[in-house]
Amino acid sequence: MSTPFVVAVPSKGRLQENAEGFFARAGLSLSKPGGARDYRGTIAGLDNVEIAYLSASEIAANLARGAVHLGVTGEDLVRENIPDADRRVLLIDALGFGSANVVVAVPQAWIDVRTMADLDDVASGFREQHNHRMRVATKYINLTRGFFARHGVSDYRIVESAGATEGAPAAGSAELIVDITTTGATLAANGLKVLDDGVILRSQANLVASKDADWSNGARETARVILDHIAARARANKYxxxxxxxxxxxxxxxxxxxxxxxxxxxxxxxxxxxxxxxxxxxxxxxxxxxxxxxxxxxxxxxxxLDYVFDRENPLFAKLEAFLRQ
Ligand SMILES: Nc1ncnc2c1ncn2[C@@H]1O[C@H](COP(=O)(O)OP(=O)(O)OP(=O)(O)O)[C@@H](O)[C@H]1O
Ligand SMILES: O=P(O)(O)OC[C@H]1O[C@H](OP(=O)(O)OP(=O)(O)O)[C@H](O)[C@@H]1O
Ligand SMILES: [Mg+2]
The missing domain is CATH 3.30.70.250 (Malonyl-CoA ACP transacylase, ACP-binding)
Incomplete structure (x- = not known):
């Protein structure tokens, strides 16, 4: 038996249902032979493919390590968890679901603070007044560091947050936050507002390929077949x-x-x-x-149209070009 071709699919959370629907619409029907609690699955008709059901953040980590060939996960998790992401993984296609923005949000009560430049002013004065640096609660540590640096904001400290980040300012554990938002309801409920130029990333679910996976000729051929299904469906949707x-x-x-x-x-x-x-x-x-x-x-x-199969497969062409780099 050759080593399996592994596709990582979200096992829980917001991306799960949409990811399964996405594969099904492309004519790739996923199943769990061991029942609903099984974290390994198969695709009908593709014998050497193994589905690994993982959380969205584990998928990003596995893509970085080359432990899976393809995966569906959020761009926010790719950019946060994979240093030098553009060299190590390829975002093959944005999937049109799981849309959310990673944003910088401050208390609504900070009426004079509307932009990152205003925030920089606050940061500079903050330490003298409070004896400690301005604190930013987030789990997006790398995205926060990069974005604040690009805006010249350096007088701050990150407080790592594992959940309920929006509650940190009211709880007194941070002055502001960086977190993901879709409807804005959680920010509003916590009395926070997004800075005018505070959108760090517009994220959505992506189909992602790993550079460091085992790309044997057999693996490439399997990727071609999978991407052929997906491209045919994408083309069919456009017309x-x-x-x-x-x-x-x-x-x-x-x-x-x-x-x-x-x-x-x-x-x-x-x-x-x-x-x-x-x-x-x-x-x-x-x-x-x-x-x-x-x-x-x-x-x-x-x-x-259900499918439009073309001789050209733009998704596989993109993958081949990436693997050649
Ligand atoms: N409103 C939203 N809030 C959070 N994530 C969202 C939202 N909308 C889309 N997403 C996407 O879903 C991804 C996973 O979020 P979700 O919270 O559903 O997963 P999870 O099962 O909690 O994963 P983990 O346990 O690894 O945190 C996010 O990283 C993001 O890409
Ligand atoms: O802008 P909104 O539509 O209000 O959505 C944003 C909220 O949703 C997410 O939390 P989630 O429900 O995934 O809980 P978690 O933090 O436990 O993952 C995210 O961390 C925000 O708190
Ligand atoms: Mg979550």
Missing amino acids: REVRTRFAGCNDALLMEAHNRFGVVAPFGGPTSSGMLTLHCPPGKLYALGSFLREHGADTVSVVS
């Missing part, structure tokens, strides 16, 4: 299939449809019987339907 038949169709008309509506003709112009198949972005369907009828089409049908 609806439009079918029609009419006499007046010509190259100029197809060019106009392309320029005005972003339409592509994946199989070329009309067939000998005049049938025409187009792929059209969802937001332009009605406009395209009107355009085709104005030019003589009697009927235009539209269907959703």
Whole structure:
């Protein structure tokens, strides 16, 4: 048996359900042969693939070590936990879920503090008044250090927080925080506000590849098959299939449809019987339907696509280029 190809998938938390849905929509059905509490799984039809169910932060750590080939996790965890992330892992594709911002937030009562520059002023005066440096509660230690340094803020100390970070200022264990937020409800409930230029990172879930995993030829071939499924689904999501038949169709008309509506003709112009198949972005369907009828089409049908397999696979091409570096 060759060593397995390992894909890490969130086992709990906010990313879990969406990650499983993402693979399922790509036609990759994950299952846990040992039952719901099993932390190893399989993908139907791909015998040498092992699914490792891990927490989102463990996935980032395993990608850094090369213990898994691919993983789904938040960009915040990648940037925080992997030094020199861009060399050691590749963010293959943003997945459109798990969106959240890592932000600098201060008490709303600090009415004169709106920007990082204002915060720098506070930091400088703080030590003289209070006998200790301004404290920032966070679990995003590396992101905080980098961001504060880029803004020239150095007079502060990090208080490491494992949870309930937003409570730190009210509890008196820190003056401000760096944490992740989506709706802002937790910040508001704790009387905190985000600085105007205080967004450190706009994060979302990503499909990530590890540079240091065992990229044998077999592993590359498995990655190609998995990414082929994902790319086919991504391409299918971008379009609806439009079918029609009419006499007046010509190259100029197809060019106009392309320029005005972003339409592509994946199989070329009309067939000998005049049938025409187009792929059209969802937001332009009605406009395209009107355009085709104005030019003589009697009927235009539209269907959703499940997969569009192309010869080119942009996701695998990206991975190959990264592994060659
Ligand atoms: N509102 C949010 N708050 C926190 N994380 C979010 C939010 N929205 C999306 N995420 C993403 O989900 C990731 C994991 O968060 P979550 O708290 O669900 O995991 P977890 O199971 O608690 O993981 P761990 O035990 O490692 O902290 C975050 O790092 C972030 O990328
Ligand atoms: O802006 P909001 O929509 O209010 O979301 C932000 C909150 O959600 C997260 O906590 P989570 O629920 O994951 O709990 P945890 O800290 O135990 O992981 C995060 O740490 C914030 O506290
Ligand atoms: Mg959490």
